[in-house]
Amino acid sequence: MxxxxxxxxxxxxxxxxxxxxxxxxxxxxxxxxxxxxxxxxxxxxxxxxxxxxxxxxxxxxxxxxxxxxxxxxxxxxxxxxxxxxxxxxxxxxxxxxxxxxxxxxxGPGVNMLGPTIILHGTEKQKKELLPSILSGEVTWAQGYSEPGAGSDLASLQTQAVKDGDNYVINGQKIWTSSAHKADWIFILVRTDNEAPKHRGISFIYTNINQTGIDVRPIISGGWEHATNETFYQEVSVPIENRIGEENRCWYVAMTLLDHERSNITGAIEKKKTIQSLIQYIVNDSVFSKQLSRKAVRNEIVDRFIECEVGYNFSLRIISMQDAGLVPNQEASTSKLFNSELTQRLNQTGMKPFGLFANLWDPNDNRSPMNAQFTQKHVHQISATIAGGTSEIQRNIIATRGLGLPRG
CATH class of the missing domain: 1.10.540 (Butyryl-Coa Dehydrogenase, subunit A; domain 1)
Incomplete structure (x- = not known):
């Protein structure tokens, strides 16, 4: 590296x-x-x-x-x-x-669906879908997680049953980010109930505004509408809207998630955040006094070091890919460390501001740093859950990285 x-x-x-x-x-x-x-x-x-x-x-x-x-x-x-x-x-x-x-x-269109179509799509799908993704004319959402299938995604139960030249889809997805802004959605569905759970899954896309699809908002604890539930009732989708082989799309989805977990943008954002925190405190006549507290100084230094470590985890993944290697447990290590660091960093960012950290309104002149740490502390509680929980990442590191037995 x-x-x-x-x-x-x-x-x-x-x-x-x-x-x-x-x-x-x-x-x-x-x-x-x-x-x-x-x-x-x-x-x-x-x-x-x-x-x-x-x-x-x-x-x-x-x-x-x-x-x-x-x-x-x-x-x-x-x-x-x-x-x-x-x-x-x-x-x-x-x-x-x-x-x-x-x-x-x-965006899931550029980062996830596009590469899937390029690797596994038909020439017709490439011609019809790729240009509109590049132009931004069509926006996409990703429908993977379900109420009973989040970390154990292969347990998904949304059904797609063949009916002539169509699939008829029934089921529910949850935590569907930006579905309320999207034009189309790609989803994982079960097309064979008799096969082992990893084998009976197919990858299908459909217009999110068609009859039978209901998008319902999920409002977070910070009053943010970023994600949704989506319900499918007798939704008819042409079989030609399937990407890849029927029943064999699990490993396609997992390959894409490994790339999702390398997140260099997030690593840079953390470095910018800790640097801006230090600069703000040093230059503020009120809060600069907090630097006289050894506990505050030490915690900020710890976060600064950890932000550099998080960056290096991301760089390690890119270096492996550049050398033609496939990151696996390395991607999980990066995701685990950086998502937990996100939460520690937000807590550290609030500490020097005392009771002022309770101010929520970013437009309030009394809110330190536009209340960004207060808002992030609430909005990013899900960082250790979204994209694969910390517990699942530790299991992957243990089994694939350290060779430990399952269970």
Whole structure:
């Protein structure tokens, strides 16, 4: 694992920086306090579809600039409209995007469905679906988890039964992020009840607004609507909307989740967060007094070190991919460490502010750092659950990494 760029990587990094210095819409540089508190600038795909007028204009300007360099989907092969970048070039691109605070290469359409179609889709599916993903014309949601199948996803019970040239789908999905903003959804369904649970699963996509699909909001403890329940009642979907072999799509889904767990953008965001916390406290006439408390200083130093460790875990995964290796337990190690660090970092960020950390409104001038740590502390409680629980990650590390027996 190398911490320094070689000559080609350094040249590419400079190219990315030059692009960012000249191409970022003002909407993404002049971020309002409430958007800072949310911890993100907003995904350009959803800005383009359901954002304010300013957000839509900025998103169109941004995606047009990205498209000139084939960076809307930098990880896709060039023949499908992607950038064809190496894993390390993707790492550099995503890192610089994160440092500059612009919308990342994100969304289930670009990051999950697109690669699935490229690897397992028919030529017709590639022709029909990939262009609209790249343009942002169609937004996607991912329907995997169910009330009784989260960490044990292979226990999913949503049924798809053949009826002529169609599947008829009945069941329920939960924690479906941004389903209320999406046009289409791809879901895992059970197509064979007699097969072992990992073998009877298929991958199907459908219009989320069609008859029989009901999207219901889940409001978080922080009054945030980011995720949903989706119900399927006699939903008819053409068989040609299946991607890959019938009953053999479990391993396709798991490969994609391993890539999801490498999250370099999140690692950079943590480094930015701890640095901004230190800068704020040092320069604030009131809260700088907190630095005289040894416990506060030590805790901030611990988080600073851990943010560097989290970054290195992500770099390790990219380095393996760049060498042609497939990260497995390494991806789980990164996900486990970084998701738990997210929660520790938010707690540390509130500690120097005492009772002021109870202020929730990011637009309140009395709220330290626009209340971002207070808001993140609530919104990111799920970090150790979403994308695979910490308990499951430890099991993977134990069995696949350490060779320990199951059970």
């Amino acid at each position: 190398n911490w320094l760029d070689n000559s080609q990587q350094a040249e590419f990094r400079n190219k990315v920086k030059e692009f960012l210095n000249n191409s970022i819409p003002s909407y993404y540089t002049n971020v309002t306090p409430d958007r800072i508190a949310e911890g993100h600038t907003g995904g350009w795909q959803y800005d383009l579809k359901v954002g304010s007028d300013d957000a839509r204009y900025a998103a169109r300007e941004w995606v047009t600039s990205l498209a000139k360099h084939d960076w809307v989907a930098p990880h896709w092969p060039e023949e499908y409209g992607g950038g064809g970048l190496t894993p390390m070039e993707q790492f550099i691109l995503r890192s610089e995007f994160a440092w500059y605070g612009v919308p990342p290469v994100a």
